[in-house]
Amino acid sequence: GTSGGPKRRWTIDDFDIGKPLGKGKFGNVYLAREKQSKYIVALKVLFKSQLQQSNVEHQLRREIEIQAHLRHPNILRLYGYFYDKEKVYLILEYAARGELYKELVRCNHFDERTSATYILSLARALHYCHTKHVIHRDVKPENLLVGLNGELKISDFGWSVHAPSNRRKTLCGTLDYLPPEMVEGKEHTTSVDNWSLGVLTYEFLFGGPPFEAPGHQETYRRIVRVDIKFPDKPAVSDSAKAFISKLLVKDAHRRLPLLEVQNDPWIKANADPDMLARGN
């Protein structure tokens, strides 16, 4: 593979380009194969013109800087990058089973065992990031990919920063995953990811985020009030709801620490150890 080898200068001619895996605002992601090693990768091709127009080059530089240094089974690897006159290319790990949110849309919601297994692996990956003072800040289904053995991979560190931070996350995307301190533009630290883990657990079990509302204003209000409502359908255990309530706490210091997630009764009763053993 391309693990830790000498930093060589890649060019597009080193790769056979395959089918597009998806299209985004700034470019596309292609299945690709490195010619010499025959290694399969995902090649994210970004247009410099688009990046400049949206003034996100600094964000891309941070994404590259952060993701290149992270090594964890549940974090999508960034093997390297290169650029030419018009484009920037990111050489990324290929996640064989694609984007998790498409799976969530397809089956509406996940069962408690699947959800607990995913959440425990994410807690481990986020704790690893936090030991390196990296906050992801954008943990949502769209940024989760599924590997060959069904293991989760956190991708897209475009919004990650070094803790602590008061860097405004220009609210272009959805507010749904942001904790009170971020929607209020206050200083925030690694515990924003603990909050997002609670939002994600809710979305896995109920099929949608907890503070969803028609407009930004209403979502904002529901977040800062921590206005959680558990619907009757689908039926979800009280211990799962108790787990969610330990993470969706307004006071950032009182959120369940990521290292404590593995000791939570709901997680212990539902997370699948083999799944986790397989480097998940």
Ligand SMILES: Clc1ccc(CN2CCN(c3c(Br)cnc4[nH]c(-c5ccc(CN6CCOCC6)cc5)nc34)CC2)cc1
């Ligand atoms: Cl610039 C930009 C362009 C597009 C996107 C949205 N996606 C971000 C994630 N991308 C992938 C990355 Br990065 C790494 N590995 C991947 N693997 C896949 C993938 C893998 C397999 C499939 C095929 N499906 C798998 C599930 O069953 C039905 C068939 C679809 C997508 N997409 C990615 C695909 C594109 C984000 C940013």
